[in-house]
Amino acid sequence: MRKYALWFFRQMSAVRGRLLLRIIAGLLQVALGLWLVWLCRRFIDVVIWRGNVLRETIVLFSVIALLIALRQLVFYLSGITEVILQNDMRSRLFRFVLGRKLYAVKHQAEAGPGKPASDMLSGDISQRLERDLSSASSVVTDILPTIVVTLVQLFGAFFLMRSIDSILAWSLLVLTPVVAVCAKYLGSRLKKMTLAIREEESSIQMMIQETVEHELTIKTLQAESTVSGRVGSMQQRLHHLVRRRIRFTLISRLLLAFTFSYGYFGAFVYGAIQLKNGLITFGVMTAFLQLVGQIQSPIMSLLGMIPQLIHASASVDRLVEIENTEQEESLSQADASIPLQRACGIRLQDVSYSYPDERKKVVVSHFSYDFRPATSVAIVGETGCGKTTILRLLSSIIQPDSGRIVLYDALGKETEGTGMRSHIVYIEQGNTLMSGTIRDNLLLANPLATDEQLTEALHVACADFVFSLPAGMDTKIGEHATRLSGGQAQRIAIARSLLREGNILLLDEISSSLDAETEKLLFDRLFTSYADKTIICVTHRKEVADRCQEQIRL
Structure with a gap:
């Protein structure tokens, strides 16, 4: 009682x-x-x-x-x-x-x-x-x-x-x-x-x-x-x-x-x-x-x-x-000392992780790798080998059971934990749009973005079709973007993520719903527009992996 x-009594304060x-x-x-x-x-x-x-x-x-x-x-x-x-x-x-x-x-x-x-x-x-x-x-x-x-x-x-x-x-x-x-x-x-x-x-x-x-x-x-x-x-x-x-x-x-x-x-x-x-x-x-x-x-x-x-x-x-749910470290408590404009790398040191289910199957075991600033790296491997898990670790969505994940810049400054997330642009696979207009979805990533920035992000993501819609960016797309095709919804989701100001791009099978020609154009624009950023992509496509400077096979 x-x-x-x-x-x-605590609820009464307001x-x-x-x-x-x-x-x-x-x-x-x-x-x-x-x-x-x-x-x-x-x-x-x-x-x-x-x-x-x-x-x-x-x-x-x-x-x-x-x-x-x-x-x-x-x-x-x-x-x-x-x-x-x-x-x-x-x-x-x-x-x-x-x-x-x-x-x-x-x-x-x-x-x-x-x-x-x-x-x-x-x-x-x-x-x-x-x-x-x-x-x-x-x-x-x-x-x-x-x-x-x-x-x-x-x-x-x-x-x-x-x-x-x-x-x-x-x-x-x-x-x-x-x-x-x-x-x-x-x-x-x-x-x-x-x-x-x-x-x-x-x-x-x-x-x-x-x-x-x-x-x-x-x-x-x-x-x-x-x-x-x-x-x-x-x-x-x-x-x-x-x-x-x-x-x-x-x-x-x-x-x-x-x-x-x-x-x-x-x-x-x-x-x-x-x-x-x-x-x-x-x-x-x-x-x-x-x-x-x-x-x-x-x-x-x-x-x-x-x-x-x-x-x-x-x-x-x-x-x-x-x-009583276990809470993340708040971003206000996290260290965000590295300026967003500076090129960053991210280093995994002897990292292990297992999802906390009953089986305790180890998904990532003693993994180490240095994703150096302004490089492109492809992560390839069979389904279920831990590729997406590594991206979740890099974006601090989950924390390693052991080992360290450190984000650093050329001057030697480092940060860990949720403080890294402000430097990360995580683009998931599939349709992740929410109900509302296309503009509403884009502004989720950057509420202060101008129309010029929105237009540029849509162009890089090969989503220029938006401008041919009757209401343009103010087109209502319905729940789960039911009024768009899978490929269209995926490209708008990519554009939304690109509006963030992070220095590290995590791309998780972002072209899975695209045809070969659109996929090639998308990666051409990404690698050209973000050549100064660190790009880490999970893919099953050999053509995409070959475009990267380095490859990791799990």
């Missing part, structure tokens, strides 16, 4: 002022509500018989109007606070997602409960940043302020009731600890059920997202019925889990409803007997019934929040897993 309280206003408005609402009970009792017992009815009616009308206004203020503050908090939490968690180390698996003891960070697929992360985040933020913006206000309302109504009839007040309040014990038992079971539901929801989200992303593959394989069947089976499991939780919740709600409904009925009968015996007035009887509602309503509200808190605790566990 303490860890959840601390976690929620909205503490608004939360305080929300609580103050709620407390004023409670005070006016209790005052209204007292005014109604006085109005019935005193004012109607010998008071100024018009004046008291105006007072009652004003109090009711203030209550209505305060309810709207609470609603407004809750809505504004929620969107501010959700944006703040989503931005912070999104930075964790973007800053996590790729291909890094923590041991379960380090990663905490649930899935290790590397097991989170894109659909699962989306689910956590939407459904789980919404559930957790509602605790801060709605449930916690409501608990404070509701407790004040409960005790305020109790003390006001006690001033009228202490026996009835204590008999109503004594139900609270009994219900609290039941709630603790219900809570542990509800949390397990909620965690299972959240995991199943994430699985469905992942399945749907991957199906949409690979829709063309699904259609060509005629696997629509297979995929639909899998989603249907997953939804059946979710349906079973939700029904189980609903049945469990229904029983608990039924017991509580009987308890409080008959409690209200008992108060009504007790008040009627007192009224018949002349021990109370009709105004006191009215106050009885109002205060019973003001005592039972907070208790019911608090009990209703227990399942929400349980659901939220399960969501917090899933969000904490994102926070």
